[in-house]
Amino acid sequence: xxxxxxxxxxxxxxxxxxxxxxxxxxxxxxxxxxxxxxxxxxxxxxxxxxxxxxxxxxxxxxxxxxxxxxxxxxxxxxxxxxxxxxxxxxxxxxxxxxxxxxxxxxxxxxxxxxxxxxxxxxxxxxxxxxxxxxxxxxxxxxxxxxxxxxxxxxxxxxxxxxxxxxxxxxxxxxxxxxxxxxxxxxxxxxxxxxxxxxxxxxxxxxxxxxxxxxxxxxxxxxxxxxxxxxxxxxxxxxxxxxxxxxxxxxxxxxxxxxxxxxxxxxxxxxxxxxxxxxxxxxxxxxxxxxxxxxxxxxxxxxxxxxxxxxxxxxxxxxxxxxxxxxxxxxxxxxxxxxxxxxxxxxxxxxxxxxxxxxxxxxxxxxxxxxxxxxxxxxxxxxxxxxxxxxxxxxxxxxxxxxxxxxxxxxxxxxxxxxxxxxxxxxxxxxxxxxxxxxxxxxxxxxxxxxxxxxxxxxxxxxxxxxxxxxxxxxxxxxxxxxxxxxxxxxxxxxxxxxxxxxxxxxxxxxxxxxxxxxxxxxxxxxxxxxxxxxxxxxxxxxxxxxxxxxxxxxxxxxxxxxxxxxxxxxxxxxxxxxxxxxxxxxxxxxxxxxxxxxxxxxxxxxxxxxxxxxxxxxxxxxxxxxxxxxxxxxxxxxxxxxxxxxxxxxxxxxxxxxxxxxxxxxxxxxxxxxxxxxxxxxxxxxxxxxxxxxxxxxxxxxxxxxxxxxxxxxxxxxxxxxxxxxxxxxxxxxxxxxxxxxxxxxxxxxxxxxxxxxxxxxxxxxxxxxxxxxxxxxxxxxxxx
Numbered sequence: 200x201x202x203x204x205x206x207x208x209x210x211x212x213x214x215x216x217x218x219x220x221x222x223x224x225x226x227x228x229x230x231x232x233x234x235x236x237x238x239x240x241x242x243x244x245x246x247x248x249x250x251x252x253x254x255x256x257x258x259x260x261x262x263x264x265x266x267x268x269x270x271x272x273x274x275x276x277x278x279x280x281x282x283x284x285x286x287x288x289x290x291x292x293x294x295x296x297x298x299x300x301x302x303x304x305x306x307x308x309x310x311x312x313x314x315x316x317x318x319x320x321x322x323x324x325x326x327x328x329x330x331x332x333x334x335x336x337x338x339x340x341x342x343x344x345x346x347x348x349x350x351x352x353x354x355x356x357x358x359x360x361x362x363x364x365x366x367x368x369x370x371x372x373x374x375x376x377x378x379x380x381x382x383x384x385x386x387x388x389x390x391x392x393x394x395x396x397x398x399x400x401x402x403x404x405x406x407x408x409x410x411x412x413x414x415x416x417x418x419x420x421x422x423x424x425x426x427x428x429x430x431x432x433x434x435x436x437x438x439x440x441x442x443x444x445x446x447x448x449x450x451x452x453x454x455x456x457x458x459x460x461x462x463x464x465x466x467x468x469x470x471x472x473x474x475x476x477x478x479x480x481x482x483x484x485x486x487x488x489x490x491x492x493x494x495x496x497x498x499x500x501x502x503x504x505x506x507x508x509x510x511x512x513x514x515x516x517x518x519x520x521x522x523x524x525x526x527x528x529x530x531x532x533x534x535x536x537x538x539x540x541x542x543x544x545x546x547x548x549x550x551x552x553x554x555x556x557x558x559x560x561x562x563x564x565x566x567x568x569x570x571x572x573x574x575x576x577x578x579x580x581x582x583x584x585x586x587x588x589x590x591x592x593x594x595x596x597x598x599x600x601x602x603x604x605x606x607x608x609x610x611x612x613x614x615x616x617x618x619x620x621x622x623x624x625x626x627x628x629x630x631x632x633x634x635x636x637x638x639x640x641x642x643x644x645x646x647x648x649x650x651x652x653x654x655x656x657x658x659x660x661x662x663x664x665x666x667x668x669x670x671x672x673x674x675x676x677x678x679x680x681x682x683x684x685x686x687x688x689x690x691x692x693x694x695x696x697x698x699x700x701x702x703x704x705x706x707x708x709x710x711x712x713x714x715x716x717x718x719x720x721x722x723x724x725x726x727x728x729x730x731x732x733x734x735x736x737x738x739x740x741x742x743x744x745x746x747x748x749x750x751x752x753x754x755x756x757x758x759x760x761x762x763x764x765x766x767x768x769x770x771x772x773x774x775x776x777x778x779x780x781x782x783x784x785x786x787x788x789x790x791x792x793x794x795x796x797x798x799x800x801x802x803x804x805x806x807x808x809x810x811x812x813x814x815x816x817x818x819x820x821x822x823x824x825x826x827x828x829x830x831x832x833x834x835x836x837x838x839x840x841x842x843x844x845x846x847x848x849x850x851x852x853x854x855x856x857x858x859x860x861x862x863x864x865x866x867x868x869x870x871x872x873x874x875x876x877x878x879x880x881x882x883x884x885x886x887x888x889x890x891x892x893x894x895x896x897x898x899x900x901x902x903x904x905x906x907x908x909x910x911x912x913x914x915x916x917x918x919x920x921x922x923x924x925x926x927x928x929x930x931x932x933x934x935x936x937x938x939x940x941x942x943x944x945x946x947x948x949x950x951x952x953x954x955x956x957x958x959x960x961x962x963x964x965x966x967x968x969x970x971x972x973x974x975x976x977x978x979x980x981x982x983x984x
Contacts (some may be wrong), residue, residue: 200436200464201692201890201897202833203281204235209245212854214261214269220573221269223861225276225311227840228887232273233281233438235698236267238424239506241290241297245852246698247283248440249407251289251297253421263426270433278576281436281464284425286418286451287444288401288742291408293361296351300420301408304328306365308383316417318399318409318446320542328384329395331405332362335386337379346375346386359386363904393537401444402639403535413446418454429459436464443469443574443638446631449481450578464832466692469832470642470663472572477688478584485691488834489663490680492695492704495825496659497668499642499675499818500711500913501928507670507717512655513722515738523653528568528644531773536639539742541562543636549613549625565598567633573641574634575616576779578896579627583617591616625941649772658710658750662699669714674914674927675861677825678905681916689899694834695826697841698852703836703845704826705819706750712814713749715930723749726803727794733791736771736783746792749804751844759791814929816875817974820882821914821925822974828923829916830903840883841876878973885953886977893979896920908943918944927975938967949982 204224206217217232224232236247239255241758247257252914256263268831270280280657289298293505300313308314319328320550333340340359348366349358355366357379370381385397392405400410428434435456442448448467455465465483471490477483487759517523532540544560551559559753571594575587583591594861599606614620618630650660660665684691695704715721723745731741746757764784767774774780794800808815827833837853838845841863845851863880872878890897896919906915906922912932915924922945926932947961955972961980969976 200279200832201230201894202228202827202835203231203692204229205233205698205834205836207245207837207852207854208235208237208247208260208443209298210243210258210259212267213259214265218269218272218859220857221272221276223857223864225278226861226864228882228891229278229835230891231279231281231435233436233834234283235963236283238285245437247859248288249292250285250288251292252299253288253289254424256424260561266387266428267433278432279435281438282428283426283438284422284439285440286410286412286421287441288407288409289421290406294363296365301645302365305330305384306367307383308367315414316410316420318411320397320545322545323396323397323542324385327382329387329397330364330384330385331389331392331395333359333388336391337386339590340386341375341379341729346379347612348373348375348378356385362411375772376614383754396538397542399635401441402643409444411446412451415454418451422455425534425681426458429463432460435462436466438853439465439467439483442467444635447578447633448576452481452483464690470573474663475572476586476683477691478576481629482904485831487695487697488692488694488831489661491684491691491693491826491829491831492666492902493668494677494680494694495822496664496707497672497680497830498674498712498825499821499925499927500659500669500672501931502669502672502715502717503928503931504714504720506712507622507721508655508669511721512742514728514751515654515742517653517739520649520653520655524645524649525568527652527771528640529564531644531648532564532950534948535643536636539636539639543567543629543632544631546625547612547615550615550620550623550629554608554611557720558608559612562598562602562605562612565602565605566609566642567637567640568639569594569598569601571720572640573599574638577616577630577634578617579618579630580794583619585835588617606698608971610948611830645965646701647769648771652739653764654746656714657712657743657746658707659704659712661701661707661925662697665884668970674839674905674911676866677914678903678916681903682828684961685901685903691828691831692834693826693829693831695822696836696839696845696851697849698836698850700836702750703843703849704822705842706844706846708818708822709752709808709815709844709957710746710750711822712809712811712818712929713916715814715928716811717731719810722733723803723807727799730793730800731790734786734793736786736790740767740773740787741765741790744787744794745800745804747846748791750809751846752808753795754844754846756792756795757762758846758850759795760788762850763787763791763796765847784860810902811930813933813974816878817926817929819875820973820975821927823879824882824886824923824925824977825914827883827890827917828897828921828977830918833890835883837895841880848916875930882954882973882975882977889953889979893920906943906945908966910938910976912968913943914943915943920975920980922946922950922978922980924969924976924978926970929974936967938970941966945978946980948980948984951981952980953977953979 238250238251239257240247241249300316303311346359355371357364372378401407417464445451466487469486548556591613597610613627616633646695727745728738729739768776773783872881901919942963945961950959
């Protein structure tokens with residue numbers, strides 16, 4: 200497997216639409232189509248992660264026949280298929296009978312045939328399932344007639360707007376309140392969620408109910424269709440969504456590996472913090488590549504500008520990043536994840552019955568918030584790994600510094616989390632549930648809160664990113680990562696954009712380039728701070744506004760408004776999704792309108808972008824070339840083979856303009872590139888063609904060697920018979936007078952640049968000769984002597 204291409208499927212882009220673009224993707228050079236989930240999802244879903252029925256391929260996408268046709272066309276064009284798998288959760292939406300296992304659970308409760316499917320806290324609500332779906336208190340919904348008795352498929356049901364709830368056998372009646380009192384579920388006002396919601400969710404999304412895929416019968420039922428497609432040879436690889444949500448990720452991937460055809464690729468979506476590694480025992484090719492994006496950014500980012508950017512950000516009055524993370528995680532754990540927090544507290548209290556419950560809850564909060572990775576991986580009955588021991592010990596020590604009075608309780612909880620304390624079923628449950636709870640706290644607290652508050656440099660606030668990277672970015676970080684990737688996980692994915700990216704790769708590239716021009720950056724930042732004061736907008740939010748406009752360009756008021764509202768609400772400081780502040784939001788949008796009107800702020804940003812055009816070009820092309828040639832399977836998100844200035848979902852889940860890209864690709868052979876989008880497309884196609892033609896140079900056992908240079912303005916490496924060279928920190932290079940006589944060293948031989956077709960000799964080469972046409976070079980050794 201060489202290169203994957205991610206396609207977002209939905210009713211507006213079906214299997215037939217994907218089939219139509221296969222020839223283009225073949226010509227582009229990919230080897231596998233990487234499809235978003237294909238099983239039946241909520242009608243109208245634009246992503247497919249809200250699966251309703253695991254037994255059927257989505258009819259909205261084209262059904263089984265449509266999938267087989269796509270697979271056949273792909274195969275006849277030399278391409279394979281990779282499919283996204285969603286093992287952690289499924290949709291619980293109206294009408295509830297659309298989810299057959301959940302319907303059975305609601306109908307028959309704890310004794311139902313599907314009770315083992317779902318992670319329900321049966322000790323809460325007297326073994327009933329809490330459903331906080333009402334728009335008003337239960338009594339009002341009944342008295343107003345919104346809740347009413349009816350029939351569905353010959354059975355008694357309770358209806359509430361679009362919701363349909365089953366009535367358990369033998370509990371029928373004429374009075375709604377009386378019938379509801381006898382059901383296996385409790386209907387409640389959505390504002391009562393914290394007290395009644397007792398099933399595990401995907402993060403804080405009530406409509407995505409967690410599935411207990413660790414149970415063998417659940418695994419078999421939810422994977423039967425996908426495994427059958429694999430056994431037929433129609434699917435050659437799987438991408439596992441949100442593996443950190445599972446009770447036993449290691450056990451899941453081991454079971455999956457046992458059930459797939461030999462040679463099937465498995466990747467897990469796993470966010471690795473700096474210095475963290477994918478657990479070594481997992482039988483997978485690797486991760487989906489968030490860590491690759493971070494390493495590439497580290498190589499291209501110029502830390503020389505850090506003092507200036509830090510100073511202008513500090514003037515906003517926001518706390519440092521660690522304090523921001525601590526406050527964000529505290530708010531998330533104590534607020535939106537209250538049901539998960541209370542459940543974990545109850546399990547801890549059962550496991551430690553002699554401890555004071557209030558002190559234990561306080562210590563548990565401190566420990567969860569102190570975790571510096573997404574989660575631990577503890578399997579009851581198996582000793583904790585050294586990595587887990589180190590992580591938990593560090594979290595315990597960090598929490599104890601802030602809360603010395605809770606040192607004993609923290610020690611007990613760390614032992615529980617490592618599954619080292621003897622005993623009870625509750626103790627074993629705690630070790631598992633602790634990891635499952637830490638994950639959403641980190642995801643929602645850091646990615647979806649802190650990253651929307653801390654705007655020193657937004658290009659670094661990415662899924663799997665590191666906002667502090669600006670302080671220590673260096674090419675060596677990329678080389679260290681690449682050498683380890685080649686050694687440990689040579690088939691792990693490398694990529695720059697995904698369907699979950701907060702900013703597409705080219706938005707980030709523009710900001711990376713602009714950060715290298717500290718003078719322009721500070722000028723924009725200060726101007727927006729001054730303008731924000733006139734709108735009574737917080738200066739931190741002004742930094743979000745100008746960086747969004749600089750990164751995304753002329754995106755139009757509708758997209759800009761949608762993004763800014765989402766970002767402000769995710770920050771949960773001056774407004775929010777629930778109980779927000781419309782007046783403040785309007786003031787921010789007024790600032791954005793001023794900033795996108797001709798002249799003034801817009802002219803200032805446009806000037807900064809134009810002044811740094813060559814640096815932007817180097818960043819766009821440089822990071823793409825690295826992603827396509829580093830150790831691993833190169834992954835491209837739809838439409839990112841050309842310049843792509845998209846923001847977080849739903850903006851980045853648009854349907855790519857394949858017709859235009861196909862015309863561009865065909866035109867390149869005739870007229871050559873006309874703009875940066877053409878250059879990126881040319882680079883992508885040439886890099887992918889080279890990977891297919893020279894598989895040995897990109898193989899699992901080829902060594903990775905950094906290229907020796909006389910300058911910090913070049914990042915390069917050699918793998919087999921290919922060499923890759925990119926330019927970094929363009930502004931400082933230009934300020935120093937350009938390349939001059941600076942040199943780099945290539946292995947002996949004659950090298951041809953696959954982008955320009957220029958020839959270069961081995962040994963010492965002048966950088967000015969290598970980078971004469973482009974700020975990047977993709978070299979192939981055509982003769983060794």
